[in-house]
Amino acid sequence: xxxRLDSINDSKKTNVRASFQALRFIPRFFKEIGQVSPLxxxxxxxSRLINAFAPVVILWVGKLIIDxxxxxxxxxSPDYTTLWNYVLIEFGVTIIADIINxxxxxxxxxLGDQYNIVSSEKMIRKTSKIDMVHLEDSEFYDKxxxxxxxxxxxxxxxxxxxxxxxxxxxxxxLIAGLIYFQPLLIILLALSIIPLFINxxxxxxxxxxxxxxxxxxxxxxxxxxxxxxxxxxxxxxKLFGLTDFIxxxxxxxxxQYYQINKKLTVKRSIYxxxxxxxxxxxxxxxxxVIIKSVLEGTITVGELTFLSASFNRLRNTLxxxxxxxxxxxxxALYLKDYFDFIDLEIPDEHKNALxxxxxxxxxxxxxxxHFSYPGSEHQVLKGVSFQLxxxxxxAFVGQNGAGKTTLIKLLLRFYEPTQGAILLDGVNIxxxxxxxxxxxxxxxxxxxxxxEFTLRENIAVGDIGSVTDDNRIQEAAxxxxxxxxxxxxxxxxxxxLGKRFKDGQELSGGQWQKVALARAYMKDAQVMVLDEPIxxxxxxxxxxxxxxxxxLTEGKTSIIISHRFSTVxxxxxxxVLKDGKILELGTHDQLxxxxxxxxxxxxxxxxxxx
Numbered sequence: 214x215x216x217r218l219d220s221i222n223d224s225k226k227t228n229v230r231a232s233f234q235a236l237r238f239i240p241r242f243f244k245e246i247g248q249v250s251p252l253x254x255x256x257x258x259x260s261r262l263i264n265a266f267a268p269v270v271i272l273w274v275g276k277l278i279i280d281x282x283x284x285x286x287x288x289x290s291p292d293y294t295t296l297w298n299y300v301l302i303e304f305g306v307t308i309i310a311d312i313i314n315x316x317x318x319x320x321x322x323x324l325g326d327q328y329n330i331v332s333s334e335k336m337i338r339k340t341s342k343i344d345m346v347h348l349e350d351s352e353f354y355d356k357x358x359x360x361x362x363x364x365x366x367x368x369x370x371x372x373x374x375x376x377x378x379x380x381x382x383x384x385x386x387l388i389a390g391l392i393y394f395q396p397l398l399i400i401l402l403a404l405s406i407i408p409l410f411i412n413x414x415x416x417x418x419x420x421x422x423x424x425x426x427x428x429x430x431x432x433x434x435x436x437x438x439x440x441x442x443x444x445x446x447x448x449x450x451k452l453f454g455l456t457d458f459i460x461x462x463x464x465x466x467x468x469q470y471y472q473i474n475k476k477l478t479v480k481r482s483i484y485x486x487x488x489x490x491x492x493x494x495x496x497x498x499x500x501x502v503i504i505k506s507v508l509e510g511t512i513t514v515g516e517l518t519f520l521s522a523s524f525n526r527l528r529n530t531l532x533x534x535x536x537x538x539x540x541x542x543x544x545a546l547y548l549k550d551y552f553d554f555i556d557l558e559i560p561d562e563h564k565n566a567l568x569x570x571x572x573x574x575x576x577x578x579x580x581x582x583h584f585s586y587p588g589s590e591h592q593v594l595k596g597v598s599f600q601l602x603x604x605x606x607x608a609f610v611g612q613n614g615a616g617k618t619t620l621i622k623l624l625l626r627f628y629e630p631t632q633g634a635i636l637l638d639g640v641n642i643x644x645x646x647x648x649x650x651x652x653x654x655x656x657x658x659x660x661x662x663x664x665e666f667t668l669r670e671n672i673a674v675g676d677i678g679s680v681t682d683d684n685r686i687q688e689a690a691x692x693x694x695x696x697x698x699x700x701x702x703x704x705x706x707x708x709x710l711g712k713r714f715k716d717g718q719e720l721s722g723g724q725w726q727k728v729a730l731a732r733a734y735m736k737d738a739q740v741m742v743l744d745e746p747i748x749x750x751x752x753x754x755x756x757x758x759x760x761x762x763x764x765l766t767e768g769k770t771s772i773i774i775s776h777r778f779s780t781v782x783x784x785x786x787x788x789v790l791k792d793g794k795i796l797e798l799g800t801h802d803q804l805x806x807x808x809x810x811x812x813x814x815x816x817x818x819x820x821x822x823x
Contacts, residue, residue, distance in 0.1 A: 261317060267306060275518060325372065373544070384534065387523050387530070391524065430470065438463070576638070584623060584632075597793070598795070623635060653740050655736040655742070661726075663729075665711030665714060673686060686735070693727050743772070745774050745776065789811045797811050
C-alpha cells in the first residue's frame, strides 16, 4: 500500500496576494525572451500591436456597411460605390489580420523553441555548480524539480503574456466605442466579468498550492512508473512478484491526488457556473438597453450591430483575458520557482582562490578529519589522519560502511569535513578553486553512470574535448580491455549503447566497467582514483587491469578501493578502515605480520580460492 506522505496534507495555501506578487517576475521574463532573439521578439510585438486594432476596425466598417445599405435602399437614385469600398476595406483588413496572425504564430513558436533551449541550458549549467550536499537533499531536489518541470509551461506563458498585451489594446478600443455610444454598458460589463475573474484568481492559487505540495509525490509516481515498466527492473519485478505491490502503490497514491484534485475542480466549476449565469443576465440586459436606444431613434441600426457585437466581443475578450490572466498568475508562481533556482547564490570559487600547483610535489595530508552527512548525527569518519605522498599508490580497505568512499568524496571536495582539514602540498584544499582542483583527478566510481551515448562518446566522457580523437579513444579502450567489447558490436565505436534509443545495444556489467575504466585513461590526471569500478570483472581480468593501471600510473598519485586482496597487495601502502577510524596502515607484508583485520580478511579470501 502506498504511504501517505506529509506533503499531501500540506495546509499551506497560496492566496490571491501571492498570485499577484508573482507577476513581478513577468518583466524579467520578457527581458529574457527579448535577449533570446531581439528580431523575432520585436516582430512579434509589432504584429500584435497592429492586430490589436483589427476587431474594432472590422466592427466599425461593418456598422458603416449596414448603415450604407439602409441608406441606399431608401434612396431614389442609389449609388453603391461607397458600399463596395467599405466591403473591400473590410475584406482587406480581414486578410491582413489573418496574415499577421500567422506571423504571430510563427514567431511565437520560434521564440518558444529558442527560449526552451536557453532556459534548459541555464538550468543544466546552474545544476553543475550546485554542491553535492544540496543535490542529495530531498527538499532541495523538490525545488529543482519544480523549476525543471515547468520548462514547457514557461513557453506557454510566453504566448499567453504576449497575447495579453494584444488583448489589452483591443479591449481599450472596444471600451472606447461603448463609452462613446452608451456608457451604461460598461457597468453591465463589469458586473458580468469581475466576479468570474476573482473566482478564477482564487482557485488558480489553490491549484498551485496543490501542485507545489505534491512535488515529492509526483517524483514518487514518476519513479513507480519507471521501475514498473523498464527493462532494467523487469527481471527482479518478475522474479520477486512485485507487479501488484508497485501497481497498487501507484494506484493508491494516484487516487489520493485524484480525490483532492476532484474536490477542487468540482468546487471551481460550480462557482464558475454561477458567475457565468450572472454574466449572461448582464449581457441580455445590455442587449435590451441597445434595442431600446434603436427604438427611441438615438442610434442607427448599424450602430446597434456595432454596439451589440462590440459588447459581445468585449465580454468574450475580457473573459478570455481574465481566464488567461489567472493562468498567467499561476504560471508566474512556477516562474518564481524557476528564478529562485537560477538566482541561487553560488560562492565565487575564483575569489581569493590560490593557484593550483601544476605538479603535486608533497602530496595530501589528512588531519584529524571527522565527517557526518548533512541531516545525520552519525559520524562516518572519526578522526582520520594520514599522509598520501606524491606518486604513491595507496589502497583503501575495509568492510562496507567503513568510510572508504566517503573519504574519497572529501578528497574530491564533494563535501567539506565536519572537523579537521585536508591539505595538498601543505595548503588546505578549500583554498583552491573547486572546479580547477577537481580537474586534477581521474576518477571511476563503483556506481559510475552508464551514459546512453555511443561507445565512442562513453569513453570520451573522460576528456570530452577529445571525442573526435580516434587514436586516444582506441588507446584508452585497449588499456582498459574495452577493445574486447567492440568485437561484438556491429558499428564499433559508433554503436549506440543502452536500449533507450533506436538500435541501441546493452552491455553486460563487466563490459560497462571496462568502458567506464577507459574514461580514466582518457584523462591525463595527476591523481587517479579507482573506487571498486571493476568488481563485475572476473579475477583474472581484474588482475590484468590492475597490473596495467599500476604500470601506467607510474609516478602518479593513485588511490585504489577493492575487496579483492590479490589486487590490493599491488599498492605501495594499504589503509585499513573500520567504523570510520584508521585501524591499520602499511605495506601488504607489514600488515600480514600483524594478526589484525587485514590479515584476517586476506586469509578468509585466500581460503575461498583453495
